[in-house]
Amino acid sequence: MISLDSKQLSEKPKKVGVLDSKPVYAVRTKGGLNMICSSTGKPLGVGPHQAVARAIAAKAEPALVWNDLAKGDWIDPSHYQFLLPRYEALTTRLQALQEK
Numbered sequence: 178m179i180s181l182d183s184k185q186l187s188e189k190p191k192k193v194g195v196l197d198s199k200p201v202y203a204v205r206t207k208g209g210l211n212m213i214c215s216s217t218g219k220p221l222g223v224g225p226h227q228a229v230a231r232a233i234a235a236k237a238e239p240a241l242v243w244n245d246l247a248k249g250d251w252i253d254p255s256h257y258q259f260l261l262p263r264y265e266a267l268t269t270r271l272q273a274l275q276e277k
Contacts, residue, residue, distance in 0.1 A: 181206065190214070193231075193245040196221070196238055203227060203245070212271075220271040224264045228252040233261065233268055 187205045194201040199216040205227075206212075213222040213234035221241070222234030227250045235241055 191245065193247070194241055194243045196241045201234075201241060203230070219275050220268055222264075223268045223271055224257075224260065226250070226252065226257065228254075229257050229260055229264055232257070233265055236265075237268070 181204070185206055185208075187207045190202040190204045192200045193203045193213065196215060201216070201221065202214050204212045204214055209225060211224050211227045211230040212220050213230045214220050221238055222230040222232065222236075224230040224233060227247060231243075231247070232254065235243075
């Protein structure tokens, strides 16, 4: 199981969307890992930048509705496409750990 406490986070988790009528949060660690997580703590997308984490979460969960658009953090997807396979695999691994 994944366990993060407030000392490992760079900021308070922020509500950024809704999935199946439940809130979805953006979490950023002090080490620079950005995560989009369900209300149960399941990682939906993980990446080195919020745009990468959001892209992975949106691909995995098409029903996810974003409330916080984060326009200031937008990056052209062509700039991070090469990162997606690596961080999709990391997201899958973290999801497997969460289920244990």
